[in-house]
Amino acid sequence: MEDFILGAYVFSLSILFLFGSHGFVMIFYYFRNKEKIPVGKTTLDDTPMVTVQLPVYNELYVVERLIDAVCLLDYPKDRLEIQVLDDSTDETVDVVAAIVERKREEGFDIVQIRREDRVGFKAGALRHGMECAKGEFLAIFDADFVPNPNFLQQTLRHFTDDRIGMVQTRWEHLNNEFSLLTRAQGIALDGHFVIEQQVRNKSGFFINFNGTAGIWRRSCIEDAGNWEADTLTEDLDLSYRAQLKGWRFVFLNDVTSPAELPSEINALKSQQFRWTKGAIETARKILPRVWKSKLPLRIKLQSTVHLTNNLVFPFILLVGILNVPLVFIKHAGGHETFFAFMSVFVLAFISTFLFYLYSQKDVYTDWKKRIFLFPLFMSGSMGFSVNNSRAVIEGLFNRKSAFIRTPKFRIETEKDTWKNKKYHATTKKISLSIIFELVLAAYCMIGVVASIWFLEIAALPFQLLFFFGFFLVGFLSIRHALNPGGV
Numbered sequence: 001m002e003d004f005i006l007g008a009y010v011f012s013l014s015i016l017f018l019f020g021s022h023g024f025v026m027i028f029y030y031f032r033n034k035e036k037i038p039v040g041k042t043t044l045d046d047t048p049m050v051t052v053q054l055p056v057y058n059e060l061y062v063v064e065r066l067i068d069a070v071c072l073l074d075y076p077k078d079r080l081e082i083q084v085l086d087d088s089t090d091e092t093v094d095v096v097a098a099i100v101e102r103k104r105e106e107g108f109d110i111v112q113i114r115r116e117d118r119v120g121f122k123a124g125a126l127r128h129g130m131e132c133a134k135g136e137f138l139a140i141f142d143a144d145f146v147p148n149p150n151f152l153q154q155t156l157r158h159f160t161d162d163r164i165g166m167v168q169t170r171w172e173h174l175n176n177e178f179s180l181l182t183r184a185q186g187i188a189l190d191g192h193f194v195i196e197q198q199v200r201n202k203s204g205f206f207i208n209f210n211g212t213a214g215i216w217r218r219s220c221i222e223d224a225g226n227w228e229a230d231t232l233t234e235d236l237d238l239s240y241r242a243q244l245k246g247w248r249f250v251f252l253n254d255v256t257s258p259a260e261l262p263s264e265i266n267a268l269k270s271q272q273f274r275w276t277k278g279a280i281e282t283a284r285k286i287l288p289r290v291w292k293s294k295l296p297l298r299i300k301l302q303s304t305v306h307l308t309n310n311l312v313f314p315f316i317l318l319v320g321i322l323n324v325p326l327v328f329i330k331h332a333g334g335h336e337t338f339f340a341f342m343s344v345f346v347l348a349f350i351s352t353f354l355f356y357l358y359s360q361k362d363v364y365t366d367w368k369k370r371i372f373l374f375p376l377f378m379s380g381s382m383g384f385s386v387n388n389s390r391a392v393i394e395g396l397f398n399r400k401s402a403f404i405r406t407p408k409f410r411i412e413t414e415k416d417t418w419k420n421k422k423y424h425a426t427t428k429k430i431s432l433s434i435i436f437e438l439v440l441a442a443y444c445m446i447g448v449v450a451s452i453w454f455l456e457i458a459a460l461p462f463q464l465l466f467f468f469g470f471f472l473v474g475f476l477s478i479r480h481a482l483n484p485g486g487v
Contacts, residue, residue: 002329002335005322005325005326005329006326006329006335006338008318008322009319009322009326010342012315012318012319012322013315013319013342013345015311015312015315016312016315016316016319016345016348017344017345017347017348019305019309019311019312019348020312020348020349020351020352021347021348021351022305022309022351023348023351023352023354023355024351024354026195026196026199026355027195027351027354027355027358029199029200029202029203030195030198030199030358032203033199033202033203036202038158038201038250038251038252039160040154040157040158040160041157041158041160042157043157044153044156044157047075047076047079048079048135048136048137048156049079049080049081049134049135049136049137050075050079050080050081050135050136050137050138050139050152050156050215051081051082051083051129051133051134051135051137051138051139052070052073052080052081052082052083052138052139052140052141053083053085053126053129053133053138053139053140053141054066054067054070054082054083054084054085054140054141054142054143055085055087055122055125055126055140055142055143056084056085056086056087056088056092056096056143057086057087057088057089057092057118057122057143057405058088058089058090058092058405058422059088059092059143059408060090060091060092060095060422061408061409061410061421061422062143062144062260062408062409062410063084063092063095063096063099063143064095064099065146065410066141066143066144066145066146067082067084067096067099067100067103067110069145069146069147070082070141070147071103071106071108071110072149073147073149073151073152074149074150074152074153075152075153077107077108077109078109080108080109080152081109081110081111081133081134081135082103082108082109082110082111083110083111083113083129083133084096084100084110084111084112084113085113085125085126085128085129086112086113086114087114087115087118087121087125090422093114096112097112100112109134113125113128113129113132115128119229120227120229121229121402121403122211122234122403123227123228123229123234124227124229126140126227126234127226127227130218130221130226130227133218135218136217136218136219137156137159137215137216137217137218138215138216138218138221139151139152139155139214139215139216140211140212140213140214140215140216141212141213141257142211142212142259143408144259144260144406144408145212145213145257145258145259145260146174146257146258146259147213147257147258148256148257148258151169151255151257152215154169154252154255155167155169155214155215155252155255156215158250158252159217163246163247163248164217164247164248164249164250165216165217165219165220165221165224165242165247165248165249166209166214166215166216166217166220166239166242166247166249166250167214167215167249167250167251167252168197168207168208168209168210168213168214168249168250168251168252169213169214169252169255169256169257170193170194170197170213170251170252170253170254170255170256170257170363171189171193171210171213171256171257171258171259172256172257172258172259173185173186173189173258173259173261174258174259174260174261174412175260175261175263175411175412176261178261178263178411178412179263180373180376181263181265181268181476182261182262182263183370183373183376184373184376184377184380185261185262185268186261186370187356187359187360187370187373187374187377188377188381189261190356190359190360190363191355191356191359193210193251193253193359194253194358194359194362194363195355195356195358195359195362196306197210197251197253198251198253198362200251200302200306201249201250201251204299205298205299205302205303205306206239206240206243206249206299206302206303206306207239207249207251208235208236208239208240208306209235209236209238209239209249210235211233211234211235212257212259213257213259220242220247221238221242223242223245223247224238224241224242224245224247225238225241226238230281230285231278231281231282231285232274232275232277232278232281232401232403233274233275233278233279233281233282234278236278236279236282236307237282237285237286240282240286240289240290240303240307241286241289244286244289244290244293244295253362253363260408260410260411260412262406262407262408263409263411264407264409264480265473265476265477265480266477266480266481267406267407268406269384269387269477270404270405270406271406272384272387272388272391273387273388273390273391273404274391274403274404274406276310276313276388276391276392276395277391277392277394277395277401278395279307279308279309279310279395280308280310280311280391280392280395280396281395281398282307283307283308283395284395284396284398286307287303287304287307287308290303290304290307310388310391310392310395311392313384313385313388313389313391313392314385314389314392314393316381316382316385316389317385317386317389320382320385320440320444320466320469320470321440321443323444323447323459323462323463323466324443324444324446324447324450324463326459327447327450327451327454327456327459327463328450328454330454330456330459331450331454331456352378353374356371356374356377357371357374375465378465378469379465379466379468379469379472380469380472380473381469382465382466382469382470383437383468383469383470383471383472383473383474384469384473385469386433386436386437386440386470386473387433387473390433409421430477430478430481431477434474434477434478435474437470437471437473437474437477438470438471438474438475440466440470440474441467441470441471441474444463444466444467444470445467447459447463447466447467448460448463448464448467451463
């Protein structure tokens with residue numbers, strides 16, 4: 001049994017090491033291409049027709065904020081069309097209708113587009129809107145975004161030739177300081193945008209449209225096959241199909257689009273589940289095309305890491321489970337060489353730390369204060385391994401599920417709350433996954449106590465990270481479900 005545990009542990013850590021140490025690759029390219037800056041036109045030569053698409057589904061609290069912000073875009077009214085792609089089934093429909101009518105009276109070319117059903121979910125709505133869109137360029141914003149007035153002026157300048165198909169901006173966080181939960185999310189998203197997106201783009205690798213806060217050339221979408229709804233990440237899917245056809249993308253790290261982070265953990269779980277499962281579905285669909293293409297090997301390898309990095313979650317979960325018996329095996333003795341060798345895997349942790357350190361240092365003057373939350377972020381990633389492992393497994397086995405939106409409550413300051421607001425999944429029924437998270441927390445506490453009892457101090461930090469991760473995710477899931485507004 002010991003040999004099985006040790007073998008499974010080494011295999012799991014090897015997978016985590018493979019993906020975790022990729023951070024060193026990203027940091028290498030980060031410094032190698034640090035001085036590269038996307039260069040756009042000084043001014044717009046003309047003002048092409050732009051359609052702004054706003055996919056909406058039951059967004060009572062944020063839809064007016066979104067439409068108001070889009071109407072403040074610094075762009076000629078006669079060259080701007082706004083489509084509210086409204087698939088709502090509640091009073092949001094009437095709210096949107098009233099706002100659209102008011103904005104039309106103010107001279108905006110804005111329309112509320114309704115469908116008979118939600119076929120294709122967001123991808124279906126975007127495709128439906130394109131059928132009647134007037135724009136040569138299509139900007140897209142989800143309901144939780146508040147685009148800056150200069151968005152079009154800043155992004156359109158970077159369509160410097162006919163083969164640039166999409167320009168993506170970096171997300172900012174409206175409610176980053178709302179809670180520890182939102183701060184941890186901020187670190188995660190900053191890592192993706194500041195390091196992954198920026199570095200891949202500057203280094204000539206494939207990047208992805210993030211579903212919002214970007215602008216497409218219409219001909220690029222059409223040439224790539226248009227929006228498809230066979231994955232939960234239609235944005236990632238279309239991005240790869242477009243780049244495989246030779247279209248180039250631009251990521252603007254210095255142009256930001258503010259957005260509201262999920263402030264309730266069950267909403268965050270839903271979002272993470274969709275993103276994780278969708279990425280695996282896209283990998284199943286797209287990776288064979290990547291490897292059959294004539295792309296350079298380095299791009300094929302980088303694309304593979306990009307599309308499959310969510311495979312780490314089942315192995316994070318397995319490591320968390322195996323950590324506990326490993327303490328007892330080490331204390332019993334007889335595997336000194338094995339445990340000495342295991343120290344090499346600490347390099348993956350260092351790689352991950354540097355990855356997020358430089359993402360904070362690149363864009364924040366107070367990065368030293370922000371990086372102190374890195375242990376919380378790491379612990380949360382471990383705690384989310386139950387939720388995200390289920391998403392990976394469903395994606396691998398092609399089990400289809402609906403596109404579940406992330407509810408938004410217009411949370412911008414510490415005084416705001418989602419208490420008594422619609423869309424909050426208040427329930428007295430606790431799911432099996434939450435029970436499993438709390439059981440794992442109790443189980444990991446055994447590892448914590450054993451590490452202290454046997455004086456296995458080197459094992460203690462990771463035992464604590466897993467314990468706090470499972471406990472906090474499980475506890476907050478119950479608290480936010482039963483006590484709306486609690487942080």
